[in-house]
Amino acid sequence: xxxxxxxxxxxxxxxxxTLWEWIEDKIHDVLGIDSAVAILILGLLMIVFPLVVxxxxxxxxxxxx
Amino acid sequence: xxxxxxxxxxxxxxxxxxxxxxxxLAIGSRQGFGVFVKTWEEEWGVTTAAISVAAAIGWLxxxxxxxxxxxxxxxxxxxxxxxxxxxxxxxxxIAVATVSNVFGLIILYGFVISFASGGISPATSGVxxxxxxxxKRGTAMSVLIAGGSVGGLVVVPFLSFVLVExxxxxxxxxxxxxxxxLGIPLLLLVVRSRPQDLGLNIDGDASPVEGSDxxxxxxxxxxxxxxxxxxxxxxxxxxxxxxxxxxxxxxTTASISVHYVRWAVSEDISTGTAxxxxxxxxxxxxxxxxxxxxxxxxxxxxxxxxxxxxxxxVAFLSxxxxxGASALWAFAVIGGMSWLATVPLTAxxxxxxxxxxxxxxxxxxxxxxxxxxxATAVMLxxxxxxxxxxxxxxxxxxxxxxxxxxxxxLSIREKQLSVRYAPVVPEGASTxxxx
Numbered sequence: 001x002x003x004x005x006x007x008x009x010x011x012x013x014x015x016x017x018t019l020w021e022w023i024e025d026k027i028h029d030v031l032g033i034d035s036a037v038a039i040l041i042l043g044l045l046m047i048v049f050p051l052v053v054x055x056x057x058x059x060x061x062x063x064x065x
Numbered sequence: 066x067x068x069x070x071x072x073x074x075x076x077x078x079x080x081x082x083x084x085x086x087x088x089x090l091a092i093g094s095r096q097g098f099g100v101f102v103k104t105w106e107e108e109w110g111v112t113t114a115a116i117s118v119a120a121a122i123g124w125l126x127x128x129x130x131x132x133x134x135x136x137x138x139x140x141x142x143x144x145x146x147x148x149x150x151x152x153x154x155x156x157x158x159i160a161v162a163t164v165s166n167v168f169g170l171i172i173l174y175g176f177v178i179s180f181a182s183g184g185i186s187p188a189t190s191g192v193x194x195x196x197x198x199x200x201k202r203g204t205a206m207s208v209l210i211a212g213g214s215v216g217g218l219v220v221v222p223f224l225s226f227v228l229v230e231x232x233x234x235x236x237x238x239x240x241x242x243x244x245x246x247l248g249i250p251l252l253l254l255v256v257r258s259r260p261q262d263l264g265l266n267i268d269g270d271a272s273p274v275e276g277s278d279x280x281x282x283x284x285x286x287x288x289x290x291x292x293x294x295x296x297x298x299x300x301x302x303x304x305x306x307x308x309x310x311x312x313x314x315x316x317t318t319a320s321i322s323v324h325y326v327r328w329a330v331s332e333d334i335s336t337g338t339a340x341x342x343x344x345x346x347x348x349x350x351x352x353x354x355x356x357x358x359x360x361x362x363x364x365x366x367x368x369x370x371x372x373x374x375x376x377x378x379v380a381f382l383s384x385x386x387x388x389g390a391s392a393l394w395a396f397a398v399i400g401g402m403s404w405l406a407t408v409p410l411t412a413x414x415x416x417x418x419x420x421x422x423x424x425x426x427x428x429x430x431x432x433x434x435x436x437x438x439x440a441t442a443v444m445l446x447x448x449x450x451x452x453x454x455x456x457x458x459x460x461x462x463x464x465x466x467x468x469x470x471x472x473x474x475l476s477i478r479e480k481q482l483s484v485r486y487a488p489v490v491p492e493g494a495s496t497x498x499x500x
Contacts, residue, residue, distance in 0.1 A: 057082075
């Protein structure tokens with residue numbers, strides 16, 4: 001019976017752990033960055049994007065064109 | 066005059082951006098589940114199969130939640146459903162950090178998180194988009210759907226790096242805190258269920274109107290099949306045509322997701338090469354969904370939907386008739402173009418034919434059929450391979466169902482039934498029809 005974990009990348013199903021392990025190795029090989037740096041970059045991306053949207057949208061609400 | 070024509074960005078695009086982030090978090094964190102499997106196996110001393118139960122339950126819970134959250138969205142508006150769903154998901158995500166066995170994982174992930182994440186699916190966010198956009202509905206929907214893909218590309222690596230650097234508990238807590246600290250404020254402060262809530266009109270076409278929502282007078286054309294109650298839609302053909310095609314979408318995407326790498330290995334292709342091809346497919350799908358969404362605002366959506374299914378059918382045939390490596394890459398490229406493109410097309414066409422009043426429930430039902438089709442196909446494809454030692458029959462069935470889905474989609478009478486082509490001005494000139 002197929003493993004439900006293998007269902008991935010369409011809508012919201014979990015990623016295949018074996019596939020992810022391979023992709024993870026490739027990311028390390030290609031980018032060669034430390035985990036802590038990767039956390040910082042991706043974390044900043046995830047924090048900055050919603051903050052920018054929030055600020056712009058609230059400004060828009062207060063000052064409609 | 067259109068707001069955008071006066072120099073500003075239509076507020077609906079901020080809503081798209083906020084929903085993009087909610088979708089990004091919800092789908093990214095659900096996909097991230099797989100990152101922790103090996104850690105849990107070692108820490109809890111359980112098998113992959115035991116943890117799989119949580120994932121399998123989660124898959125079904127997510128599918129069955131969609132008509133319900135869609136109905137709630139139709140009744141109470143998208144904003145409260147989105148906020149509550151994300152809040153429940155966030156708290157449960159943090160709570161996962163306290164789990165120490167599979168049973169807790171089944172309860173929190175399998176039931177609570179998966180069910181709540183249904184409330185951040187196109188059945189809810191798509192309804193909000195449909196109420197804000199008419200002429201650019203397909204484009205806006207496709208940006209929203211792309212948010213889920215980007216979420217997978219960003220959140221999954223992030224969780225993995227946190228796991229390496231800290232612990233799996235920290236990873237879950239961070240995602241939950243991001244959802245609570247950024248996702249909820251974003252939804253609360255930015256998202257409005259309808260443009261009228263900010264004194265705007267759909268597409269930003271009209272100047273803001275003073276006064277309460279109820280006093281606002283707009284003449285919105287309706288379609289022949291616009292329904293007051295969702296049950297009425299079930300008596301007409303398009304919802305069945307769209308749901309059948311979406312059922313096939315579930316069959317052909319879930320089965321490939323599961324069996325693509327296994328098929329490649331059976332063709333003497335390495336797991337790494339197959340994984341790379343699947344990665345290419347995933348990358349192409351993000352671009353494909355944006356292009357198809359944009360095109361769908363310019364051409365008949367049914368033609369694009371039919372073409373997407375037929376193109377995917379060609380990709381399935383390539384798996385049967387081309388030699389191993391050629392088939393692998395042909396499928397990655399051809400299949401990738403069609404992978405997620407069905408979602409904005411199906412949601413937009415449903416809205417065009419039936420209106421947005423019951424869109425949540427109707428698209429939720431279509432989503433449920435998608436999940437049921439996927440679950441069934443995953444098992445049947447596996448059974449066929451075990452019995453026959455080859456995927457050819459399964460892929461042949463997949464191609465045949467895609468041909469049927471393509472033809473059924475093309476047979477939808479869009480020019481007669483869609484409000485885009487056959488608008489009817491409601492009698493009495495009317496108030497807002499957006500419900």
